[in-house]
Amino acid sequence: GENVEQHPSTLSVQEGDSAVIKCTYSDSASNYFPWYKQELGKRPQLIIDIRSNVGEKKDQRIAVTLNKTAKHFSLHITETQPEDSAVYFCAAKGMNTGFQKLVFGTGTRLLVSP
């Protein structure tokens, strides 16, 4: 089955800096890669996603890149703000997993200091 690895587990940056979180996946058939932001005690919130037919997608300060050959994808946050502090999860979903099952990475705790 699919296995998703995520790095780093924690990331501390100064306000205004950029943050990059990286994930790798194992199933070459995976075709959908969402990123979620989760604040303490809250539900995961979808912040951006990318499909396998696209290499890059951007939404204001957030961008995601996908390298299908290397089977990795990354989240880029520019001009970070304290309210960006949260845990971020990547996920992958493949055709072979059935029932549209998402497999989550282990999470990255991002801390943005003012």
Next chain:
Amino acid sequence: GAVVSQHPSRVICKSGTSVKIECRSLDFQATTMFWYRQFPKQSLMLMATSNEGSKATYEQGVEKDKFLINHASLTLSTLTVTSAHPEDSSFYICSASGNSGLVYNEQFFGPGTRLTVL
């Protein structure tokens, strides 16, 4: 986006009792619902997937007789933790997905239920 609710948001129970958690899709028909468990500082771990009107598919290592899932309608799925023990204390989150025939169906998450077993 679509709205998914969960009830209760928080429950405390004694060891040995059963607890039922409801997950509802409020403004769309959820043909597939997913149940996750999240321990502190860990990722979401899928417990089971249920399609309306059929038996749930459980992930490896999840006891189907302990975690009973019912998906009787297109807007409601329930998870019952039977004979709960302290190690079952966790954050339980459901998600729902509609079926439009597309591959890239987004999952919409409920707000979660914090279960504490004393």
